[in-house]
Amino acid sequence: MTVDPRAELSDFLRTRRARLSPDDVGLPRYGRTRRVPGLRREELAQLAGVSVAYYTRLEQGNGRNVSAEVLDAIARALRLDDAEREHLNNLTRSRPGKKKAPRSQLRPALQHLLDGIAVPAYIGGRCSDVLAWNSMAAALFGDWGRLEPRDRNWARMIFLRPECQNLFVDWRSKASDVVAFLRLDASCCSDDPELAALVGELSLKSELFRQLWAAHEVRQKSFGTKVVRHPLVGEMTLSYEALAVPSEPGTFLTTYHAEPGSPSAEALQLLASWGEDATAAGASARTQA
Structure with a gap:
């Protein structure tokens, strides 16, 4: 089994988005009935100040060349804590894994x-x-x-x-x-x-x-x-x-x-x-x- 950074980034963002509701972030409830819990992508993009297309690419695992400012805005919108922010930053760096030092x-x-x-x-x-x-x-x-x-x-x-x-x-x-x-x-x-x-x-x-x-x-x-x-x-x-x-x-x-x-x-x-x-x-x- 491999740990795919792209899949990890995608799943992490989706699970963090799913735990928030419009009420949590002060957004009105409107439009079609929600079939799944959490914010929609367009709502999260609005909160972070990025385009829906840009956020969608990120949530699909394309974390290359994302600026620190954008990541910070998304972290704030998702209400990430310090550990989650570190995790998000690690996932978007797409760098080779660090091997563990021999005992x-x-x-x-x-x-x-x-x-x-x-x-x-x-x-x-x-x-x-x-x-x-x-x-x-x-x-x-x-x-x-x-x-x-x-x-x-x-x-x-x-x-x-x-x-x-x-x-x-x-x-x-x-x-x-x-x-x-x-x-x-x-x-x-x-x-x-x-x-x-x-x-x-x-x-x-x-x-x-x-x-x-x-x-x-x-x-x-x-x-x-x-x-x-x-x-x-x-x-x-x-x-x-x-x-x-x-x-x-x-x-x-x-x-x-x-x-x-x-x-x-x-x-x-x-x-x-x-x-x-x-x-x-x-x-x-x-x-x-």
Whole structure:
């Protein structure tokens, strides 16, 4: 399966247009009955200040030589957020995809940094790969070292590994986030064969992935809260922060932490005190679940 930038641009614009109504943007309702939801092309073109023919060509996937000003006008008309604007810009650049950097190129100092962090932390790369992690991350999420390198990937883990699905109380929310992050990555490395293989594999094996992928939602890695159900210490409410690593393009340092003094913080401390024993016991408990 390939990721076609022209088709991606077309589908993205159509899905963004479909979520708006004339009432949302202050346009009157007139003319023939609407058979499909959303704004019509001529309405969107009017809001963006471009001709209907020009917008139609863009929505058909012809994003070459589109000026930044026109893209900005269309983004405003579609009420795109920052992640969606970035996605639109990536899709219209029509440049060769960026290949993912080999895992071996991560600087050893980054692993030293991870080992010195007292909470679960890992470094993720493009297309949801997990590149490096500390012992606390292994205790929380499972021993990623036991997986093949290609399987150290959040998209494969969340859709294909039941033990990972059981870990997140709101699994669908985590799945939606993973696909939205993957969508944003895909817009800047569309001809990466590993990306095509990943999307093709998950599309064949997961109905939910197919549905989420078709929705064309995109999000940036930033921060939030997840509730996890660890097999040894029970439920924990954890906040995460994703910080870009400037020296390693396309990578993020992600940490999980709990509110100080909370039961979740005590549970994390318990996992830390168990160290490698928690990782082994947790993996065993997940296998038996």
